[in-house]
Amino acid sequence: MVVGISSTTMITKQSIQDAHERIKPYIQNTPVLTSESLNEMAGCHLFFKCENFQKVGAFKARGAMNAALSLPKDQLQKGIATHSSGNHAQAIARAAKILGVKSYIVMPRTAPEIKKRSVRGYGGEIFECEPNLASRESTLAEVVKKTGATEIHPFNNYEVITGQATAAKELIEEISSLDFIVAPVGGGGLLSGTALAAKYFSPQTTVIAGEPAGSDDAYRSMQSGKIEEAQSNTIADGLLTKLGDKTFPIIQQNVKEIITVTDEEIIAAMRLIWERLKIIVETSCAVPFAAVLKDKTKFTGKRVGIILTGGNVDLEKVGKLFA
Amino acid sequence: MVVGISSTTMITKQSIQDAHERIKPYIQNTPVLTSESLNEMAGCHLFFKCENFQKVGAFKARGAMNAALSLPKDQLQKGIATHSSGNHAQAIARAAKILGVKSYIVMPRTAPEIKKRSVRGYGGEIFECEPNLASRESTLAEVVKKTGATEIHPFNNYEVITGQATAAKELIEEISSLDFIVAPVGGGGLLSGTALAAKYFSPQTTVIAGEPAGSDDAYRSMQSGKIEEAQSNTIADGLLTKLGDKTFPIIQQNVKEIITVTDEEIIAAMRLIWERLKIIVETSCAVPFAAVLKDKTKFTGKRVGIILTGGNVDLEKVGKLFA
Numbered sequence: 016m017v018v019g020i021s022s023t024t025m026i027t028k029q030s031i032q033d034a035h036e037r038i039k040p041y042i043q044n045t046p047v048l049t050s051e052s053l054n055e056m057a058g059c060h061l062f063f064k065c066e067n068f069q070k071v072g073a074f075k076a077r078g079a080m081n082a083a084l085s086l087p088k089d090q091l092q093k094g095i096a097t098h099s100s101g102n103h104a105q106a107i108a109r110a111a112k113i114l115g116v117k118s119y120i121v122m123p124r125t126a127p128e129i130k131k132r133s134v135r136g137y138g139g140e141i142f143e144c145e146p147n148l149a150s151r152e153s154t155l156a157e158v159v160k161k162t163g164a165t166e167i168h169p170f171n172n173y174e175v176i177t178g179q180a181t182a183a184k185e186l187i188e189e190i191s192s193l194d195f196i197v198a199p200v201g202g203g204g205l206l207s208g209t210a211l212a213a214k215y216f217s218p219q220t221t222v223i224a225g226e227p228a229g230s231d232d233a234y235r236s237m238q239s240g241k242i243e244e245a246q247s248n249t250i251a252d253g254l255l256t257k258l259g260d261k262t263f264p265i266i267q268q269n270v271k272e273i274i275t276v277t278d279e280e281i282i283a284a285m286r287l288i289w290e291r292l293k294i295i296v297e298t299s300c301a302v303p304f305a306a307v308l309k310d311k312t313k314f315t316g317k318r319v320g321i322i323l324t325g326g327n328v329d330l331e332k333v334g335k336l337f338a
Numbered sequence: 339m340v341v342g343i344s345s346t347t348m349i350t351k352q353s354i355q356d357a358h359e360r361i362k363p364y365i366q367n368t369p370v371l372t373s374e375s376l377n378e379m380a381g382c383h384l385f386f387k388c389e390n391f392q393k394v395g396a397f398k399a400r401g402a403m404n405a406a407l408s409l410p411k412d413q414l415q416k417g418i419a420t421h422s423s424g425n426h427a428q429a430i431a432r433a434a435k436i437l438g439v440k441s442y443i444v445m446p447r448t449a450p451e452i453k454k455r456s457v458r459g460y461g462g463e464i465f466e467c468e469p470n471l472a473s474r475e476s477t478l479a480e481v482v483k484k485t486g487a488t489e490i491h492p493f494n495n496y497e498v499i500t501g502q503a504t505a506a507k508e509l510i511e512e513i514s515s516l517d518f519i520v521a522p523v524g525g526g527g528l529l530s531g532t533a534l535a536a537k538y539f540s541p542q543t544t545v546i547a548g549e550p551a552g553s554d555d556a557y558r559s560m561q562s563g564k565i566e567e568a569q570s571n572t573i574a575d576g577l578l579t580k581l582g583d584k585t586f587p588i589i590q591q592n593v594k595e596i597i598t599v600t601d602e603e604i605i606a607a608m609r610l611i612w613e614r615l616k617i618i619v620e621t622s623c624a625v626p627f628a629a630v631l632k633d634k635t636k637f638t639g640k641r642v643g644i645i646l647t648g649g650n651v652d653l654e655k656v657g658k659l660f661a
Contacts, residue, residue: 048391068371290653293649326616330657331657333660334653334656335657337654
């Protein structure tokens with residue numbers, strides 16, 4: 016069974032407020048960090064919303080928790096399921112553990128060990144599949160059929176989008192008068208939530224996305240007016256998915272622009288975040304900051320919020336990136 | 339000229355309070371992070387005081403700023419100087435920049451490039467020397483003679499010790515009823531300051547030090563009752579110095595125990611901090627947490643503060659440690 020508010024129902028200001036109250040006991044209000052040296056470098060005032068400090072190490076804890084808490088009790092009792100190679104998997108497993116129900120996670124056999132360990136740590140049951148969308152979907156369909164669990168999609172789900180919107184809502188509540196918020200885009204769950212949060216809670220704030228050039232399907236979708244297929248020629252492995260039919264219309268209407276960045280630019284931005292902010296962020300996470308550094312004149316002198324999405328990295332791989 | 343309160347004058351509660359007020363405009367009250375998974379692993383309640391988020395990326399900003407602000411105006415005008423391969427160098431250069439005076443930094447030519455860049459970024463003038471204590475001291479003596487600048491020693495200086503004490507003071511003010519505070523020991527500036535802060539502001543708190551087994555001079559000094567020579571057989575390169583005649587007596591009287599840890603234990607602890615807290619810390623910085631993990635029964639069920647001292651790392655080297 017797929018969960019979702021009817022696609023004709025828009026996400027309202029009230030629904031984001033309700034989601035925030037609903038999930039507050041289970042998530043962190045993450046800190047906002049600043050750096051004088053990064054401000055100088057970028058020529059603007061940067062405010063980094065640190066979702067790498069979020070529960071499970073990523074903003075995904077918000078959407079998963081909101082979706083799980085929104086299920087009717089009897090449905091929830093049968094458990095929740097998803098396919099995810101990453102942070103959403105941990106987020107679903109954690110939500111299930113907190114709510115005392117089972118979770119079933121379909122993961123490609125190539126997924127990082129740290130993420131599998133973490134899912135198991137939350138009591139999630141992992142079903143391995145081949146690393147392609149067809150295998151993920153067919154495996155998940157079997158699992159759902161067998162268990163009666165409810166699928167919670169990583170992004171194409173209104174409750175998930177509403178949950179992700181709470182990150183930008185907190186940022187707006189803490190930092191006044193933001194001219195821009197920049198978020199990364201993969202499937203568009205965070206981006207669409209961010210755009211709606213800005214629309215309702217800070218209408219003067221322009222939302223812009225950063226996207227890897229090696230997987231620029233969202234950029235092309237904005238040009239063509241239809242959902243384009245994704246590629247996977249980028250190191251930013253959290254952003255390889257294409258947009259969904261729920262996220263795309265929200266993004267079309269509420270996101271001003273998508274800036275694409277190369278892998279070299281992503282790694283350079285990630286390195287600056289590690290060195291200057293002293294925090295661990297994922298490659299995907301550095302994409303919005305890379306976008307700001309690439310298109311500096313757009314942001315000169317402005318107040319720019321950046322959503323740092325997650326901090327789950329395989330440290331073995333890091334040395335190679337910085338070598 | 340060497341600055342110092344007369345060695346017969348003890349550091350008082352009031353002098354730490356005064357130092358804190360003096361430096362507050364120039365330093366961060368750094369956050370205290372916690373992690374459920376690390377608590378479970380260690381079997382106690384851990385409170386990490388994140389001085390890696392401090393200005394210049396380390397607690398050294400506190401002591402340097404306090405020492406510089408404590409100088410008479412006419413003396414300060416001639417500038418400040420030190421020899422340091424690391425964070426104290428940046429801290430002195432930053433203090434000088436803020437106060438509008440010159441800084442002269444003697445650094446071994448082998449010091450990490452990131453630290454040299456940072457010193458220059460604060461307008462500090464670097465004098466390179468050979469990587470040994472004799473060369474450092476003779477080069478510094480020349481610089482001081484030529485410029486009339488005041489030497490501010492990295493740790494064997496009462497104003498520096500008093501400044502470092504403010505980190506533990508903040509931790510005690512934020513987290514109530516700590517049973518232990520664990521800090522690393524190199525020259526003993528942070529450790530002696532931490533011990534005095536606990537003595538004055540939280541007398542029921544026991545202060546323990548972590549020290550690399552490959553440079554266990556402080557451990558041996560506590561046994562023998564005199565300052566022992568340091569070795570340098572450890573990856574924790576911020577902790578290679580021996581104690582000073584100002585830090586040792588304070589440590590003798592106020593530190594209960596020194597726990598030594600191997601490089602393997604240090605790297606494992608550092609990895610846990612990176613992975614679970616999502617922050618960048620130096621090898622030296624992981625030593626106290628390694629000590630807690632090594633001697634678990636001592637801390638079982640207790641409230642344990644840990645001073646995370648700094649986050650300035652050469653990222654190129656990190657991959658090798660985690661490989």
